[in-house]
Amino acid sequence: MEPHRTLKRQLLKSLTPGGTLDIDKLVELVSLTYQEDEDDRRRTDRSIQLMVDEVDHSNTGLAVATAKLRSTLEAMQHGIMMVGATGLVEVANRKTCELLNLPERFVSTPYPISDLVAELGKAAMTLDEDGTAVVEQPNGRIIEIHREPADHGGIVLL
Numbered sequence: 001m002e003p004h005r006t007l008k009r010q011l012l013k014s015l016t017p018g019g020t021l022d023i024d025k026l027v028e029l030v031s032l033t034y035q036e037d038e039d040d041r042r043r044t045d046r047s048i049q050l051m052v053d054e055v056d057h058s059n060t061g062l063a064v065a066t067a068k069l070r071s072t073l074e075a076m077q078h079g080i081m082m083v084g085a086t087g088l089v090e091v092a093n094r095k096t097c098e099l100l101n102l103p104e105r106f107v108s109t110p111y112p113i114s115d116l117v118a119e120l121g122k123a124a125m126t127l128d129e130d131g132t133a134v135v136e137q138p139n140g141r142i143i144e145i146h147r148e149p150a151d152h153g154g155i156v157l158l
Contacts, residue, residue, distance in 0.1 A: 006033060078158060085153030087113050096157075099143055100135065 003011070010033070014026035073080060079096030083089050088110040097106050102119055120135060128134065133145040148156045 081116075081157040082150060083113050083154045083157065084110070089113055089116060090154070101137055101139075 007030075010026055010029040011021070013029060014022050016022050073091065073093040074095075076093060076095055079099045080091070080093050081089055081096050082091040089106075089112070090110050092107055092109055094107050096102065097104060100120065102116070106116065106119070131147045133147075135143045135145065137143065146158045148158065150156050
């Protein structure tokens with residue numbers, strides 16, 4: 001078996017001018033290499049821990065922001081829904097379900113917009129030239145649904 005290249009260098013550095021091996025010098029070089037490796041491992045572990053702490057902090061901030069957004073959406077007097085570019089309903093508040101007489105399951109997201117359209121198909125629905133949908137419910141209530149483009153390629157329905 002061929003010795004590791006570091007050991008080869010240490011062996012060469014440990015030779016006396018007469019060509020004999022200075023064991024004390026070799027032990028010193030090997031110990032120094034182990035210490036350097038241990039220091040590197042500690043720095044790496046510390047760096048990883050700092051990154052983990054930063055991600056945890058970001059996740060906590062994101063969770064707080066998400067909870068605030070959800071509270072705001074639920075407190076609104078209007079129904080609001082966001083549909084992603086892939087056609088999945090990504091956000092919907094309870095007022096949307098209440099106004100459109102949708103089952104509670106439509107608050108849970110994501111789900112395909114086609115599920116919502118199928119459910120609304122039970123009511124009379126027309127689409128204006130500007131893309132505003134008018135839904136006439138069986139109880140006589142008329143709801144306008146306005147569509148606004150979203151930055152991510154989806155739409156926001158109000």
